[in-house]
Amino acid sequence: xxxxxxxxxxxxxxxxxxVVGVGLRTARLTRETELMARVLAEHGEGxxxxxxADEAAGVGR
Amino acid sequence: MVLGSATAVLMAAxxxxxxxxxxxxxxxxxxxxxxxxxxxxxxxxxxxFLVACVAGVLYxxxxxxxxxxxxxxxxxxGLLFSALTVVTGSIWAKGAWGTWWRWDDPRLVTYLIVxxxxxxxxxxxxxxxxxxxxxxxxxxxxxAFAAVPLxxxxxRVAESFIHPVVFTENGANMxxxxxxxxxVAQVGVVGLFATLLQLELLxxxxxxxxxxxxxxxxxxxx
Numbered sequence: 001x002x003x004x005x006x007x008x009x010x011x012x013x014x015x016x017x018x019v020v021g022v023g024l025r026t027a028r029l030t031r032e033t034e035l036m037a038r039v040l041a042e043h044g045e046g047x048x049x050x051x052x053a054d055e056a057a058g059v060g061r
Numbered sequence: 062m063v064l065g066s067a068t069a070v071l072m073a074a075x076x077x078x079x080x081x082x083x084x085x086x087x088x089x090x091x092x093x094x095x096x097x098x099x100x101x102x103x104x105x106x107x108x109x110f111l112v113a114c115v116a117g118v119l120y121x122x123x124x125x126x127x128x129x130x131x132x133x134x135x136x137x138x139g140l141l142f143s144a145l146t147v148v149t150g151s152i153w154a155k156g157a158w159g160t161w162w163r164w165d166d167p168r169l170v171t172y173l174i175v176x177x178x179x180x181x182x183x184x185x186x187x188x189x190x191x192x193x194x195x196x197x198x199x200x201x202x203x204x205a206f207a208a209v210p211l212x213x214x215x216x217r218v219a220e221s222f223i224h225p226v227v228f229t230e231n232g233a234n235m236x237x238x239x240x241x242x243x244x245v246a247q248v249g250v251v252g253l254f255a256t257l258l259q260l261e262l263l264x265x266x267x268x269x270x271x272x273x274x275x276x277x278x279x280x281x282x283x
Contacts, residue, residue, distance in 0.1 A: 001091045001092075003092050003095065003152050003153065003155065003156035004091055004092055004094045004095055006152050007095045007098070007099070007148075007149040007152040007153065008076070008095075008098065010145070010148050010149060010152070011098055011102070011145055011149060014141070014144075014145055015253070018141065018257070022257070022260055022261070022264070025264055026264065029264065029267050029268065029271060032271055033267075033271060033274075036271065036274045036275065036278060039278050040274070040278065043278070043281045043282075
């Protein structure tokens with residue numbers, strides 16, 4: 001039975017690690033998007049930039 | 062979101078089913094329970110490589126970047142699933158045969174070749190840039206897929222008696238009470254692949270939009 005537990009532990013550990021990695025990348029993208037949005041607001045946001053910001057922010061939703 | 066939730070439910074149901082409901086194999090005992098996810102993930106890796114191959118064809122026909130993204134993400138997920146297949150297979154082999162690996166088994170060796178081929182895919186991707194990288198990757202993904210059916214049929218052609226063949230021309234070589242939980246695990250793994258593919262594609266699109274924003278801000282600041 002210990003072999004079965006080891007095999008499933010490996011599967012779930014690797015998958016959890018992958019999901020955590022994806023979550024961390026999402027959080028970084030969201031932080032960068034918020035920063036860019038603040039910079040754009042300071043410089044005066046154009047319509048093209050607004051669309052790109054909306055698209056970039058979509059990943060955090 | 063719906064896909065992710067359905068996948069989580071299926072994965073949880075399959076784990077509960079294979080540990081608590083599925084009958085124990087009379088020949089191998091408890092260790093046979095590795096089969097459910099080992100084989101499901103192996104088939105999942107082959108599906109991922111097939112998607113990478115189809116995405117390569119579509120990229121070469123249409124030239125749209127999204128197909129390059131689909132190909133790269135699918136190849137990456139296929140490689141992840143392959144690595145999991147080898148690790149769980151080795152654990153199973155140690156318990157059942159008393160060894161981690163058999164070099165005289167055609168299934169194991171051809172599957173290792175498939176893994177090395179797709180690892181080389183990423184070496185190729187990192188060695189070229191721009192359109193060339195996308196074109197080379199697409200062509201390579203199409204040719205690399207030729208090794209996948211080779212791995213699938215190798216064990217049947219070689220008539221290996223070491224690695225068991227569960228699915229034959231006459232159907233599944235297991236009772237229905239086991240097969241049902243294998244099907245649940247398989248659908249869960251395919252759902253997991255689809256969920257991770259969707260998430261990675263969304264991230265890549267967002268990253269590109271963000272890079273575009275950075276360029277515009279740099280232009281504004283200049």
